[in-house]
Amino acid sequence: MQKYECTLCGYIYDPEQGDPDSGVAPGTAFADLPEGWVCPLCGADTSLFEVVE
Amino acid sequence: MAAVQIKENIYWVGAVDWDVREFHGYKVPYGTSYNAYLVIDEKITLIDSVKAKFTQDMLDNISEIVDPSKIDLIISNHVEPDHSGALASVVALAPNAPVVCTANGKKGLGIYYSPDWNYQVVKTGDTLSLGKYTLSFVATPMVHWPDNMVTYLAEENILFSNDAFGQHHATEGRFDDDVGADTCLKRARDYYANIVLPFGMQVQNALKALGGLNIDIIAPSHGVMWRDADTIAALLKKYDDWSGNRVQDDLAVIVYDTMWGSTEMLAQRISRNFEDQGIKAVLIDLRRYHISQAMDALTEAKYICVGSPTLNRGPMPSIAGFLCYLKGLAPKGRIGMAFGSHGWSGEATGYIEDALTQCRFELQEKMVCVYRPEKQPTREG
Numbered sequence: 226m227q228k229y230e231c232t233l234c235g236y237i238y239d240p241e242q243g244d245p246d247s248g249v250a251p252g253t254a255f256a257d258l259p260e261g262w263v264c265p266l267c268g269a270d271t272s273l274f275e276v277v278e
Numbered sequence: 279m280a281a282v283q284i285k286e287n288i289y290w291v292g293a294v295d296w297d298v299r300e301f302h303g304y305k306v307p308y309g310t311s312y313n314a315y316l317v318i319d320e321k322i323t324l325i326d327s328v329k330a331k332f333t334q335d336m337l338d339n340i341s342e343i344v345d346p347s348k349i350d351l352i353i354s355n356h357v358e359p360d361h362s363g364a365l366a367s368v369v370a371l372a373p374n375a376p377v378v379c380t381a382n383g384k385k386g387l388g389i390y391y392s393p394d395w396n397y398q399v400v401k402t403g404d405t406l407s408l409g410k411y412t413l414s415f416v417a418t419p420m421v422h423w424p425d426n427m428v429t430y431l432a433e434e435n436i437l438f439s440n441d442a443f444g445q446h447h448a449t450e451g452r453f454d455d456d457v458g459a460d461t462c463l464k465r466a467r468d469y470y471a472n473i474v475l476p477f478g479m480q481v482q483n484a485l486k487a488l489g490g491l492n493i494d495i496i497a498p499s500h501g502v503m504w505r506d507a508d509t510i511a512a513l514l515k516k517y518d519d520w521s522g523n524r525v526q527d528d529l530a531v532i533v534y535d536t537m538w539g540s541t542e543m544l545a546q547r548i549s550r551n552f553e554d555q556g557i558k559a560v561l562i563d564l565r566r567y568h569i570s571q572a573m574d575a576l577t578e579a580k581y582i583c584v585g586s587p588t589l590n591r592g593p594m595p596s597i598a599g600f601l602c603y604l605k606g607l608a609p610k611g612r613i614g615m616a617f618g619s620h621g622w623s624g625e626a627t628g629y630i631e632d633a634l635t636q637c638r639f640e641l642q643e644k645m646v647c648v649y650r651p652e653k654q655p656t657r658e659g
Contacts, residue, residue, distance in 0.1 A: 232425050233382070233419070234419040234420040234424050234478065234480070235417070235419040235420065235477070235483070236420075236480075246638055266420050266476075266479065266480065267419075267420050267424065267476065
């Protein structure tokens with residue numbers, strides 16, 4: 226599964242880690258993030274994320 | 279001369295603000311400084327500026343060394359007005375000088391000032407030769423804004439760190455050894471707790487990115503420059519500990535307000551319970567202390583207890599304000615507890631527990647009483 230980077234602040238969403246602090250279990254693909262999920266660091270929404278090559 | 283020489287051809291040209299007492303909700307009882315730096319080389323270079331009202335002080339300091347219109351290069355590490363506030367004046371005097379910043383910096387400066395400046399966007403790893411000296415840049419997004427970067431001058435091992443490693447105090451001396459390591463580290467912690475705390479992950483990333491560099495001097499944008507080797511080592515360790523969420527298991531902070539003294543009595547009881555277990559307890563009465571002082575106190579505390587009586591079916595506004603501030607600054611890995619006395623309804627402690635849960639603290643059972651603690655049994659421990 227691909228990692229995605231927040232273009233606003235540089236936070237990396239790693240599907241293997243998920244985002245447990247926000248209730249997103251490890252193994253959750255970026256495309257499957259819940260509605261309303263935002264960057265846990267700076268609050269940017271998913272439209273500001275880009276895939277990490 | 280008001281400008282201060284750091285190394286041959288490298289100067290502090292900023293301004294000391296003896297009078298400022300608050301920074302967007304953060305109380306700064308000791309004032310602060312806005313640190314701008316001038317490098318005299320083939321390219322005369324200004325690194326950051328000052329809050330707008332101190333523009334003339336900075337220009338006067340620069341003029342002691344060189345005519346400001348001769349500035350060839352402007353480095354903007356951060357968009358926030360306490361550092362960019364005089365940039366427009368410098369650009370007006372030296373309109374051909376490129377303004378070097380991150381992509382987010384160009385966006386931010388474009389909104390605050392003008393999108394038409396001669397921007398030169400840099401990213402991590404880019405370098406610029408000034409002649410004898412070389413600058414390299416490391417983007418540090420969200421330490422503490424999206425636009426932040428730091429600038430390293432290799433030949434003298436100086437890290438121009440902008441807000442990172444900053445401290446809010448106005449001082450006569452410009453260096454850590456002028457003021458004393460203990461005081462400077464205390465001020466650094468207060469700054470970290472109120473400004474940098476939410477961004478632990480980004481600070482860790484920045485520390486890794488800078489790990490390979492020899493650093494003899496850290497020159498931040500507020501407070502003293504760090505040049506004592508032992509103090510720098512202590513400071514870097516502190517930043518690593520704070521950003522790595524390493525706290526003291528034997529420290530508790532108890533923040534409260536009180537109407538008739540009952541919640542205060544509970545606070546004191548909780549404090550004694552902690553002390554009985556060998557845990558040092560610090561009491562913060564919000565009638566006397568500001569929420570920013572509470573944050574400094576809890577930087578390294580494992581236990582954070584928050585107490586409020588119930589006023590009109592909610593917490594006292596002081597505590598509601600503190601909880602709002604605490605949630606935003608987001609300390610990690612703490613154990614929380616709510617407490618409070620109440621009369622006929624008792625919504626405050628539930629409100630506090632909700633807030634501490636949103637902070638993702640592990641919660642201990644709350645302590646409550648009706649009107650007077652000594653009139654009924656309460657949970658011990």
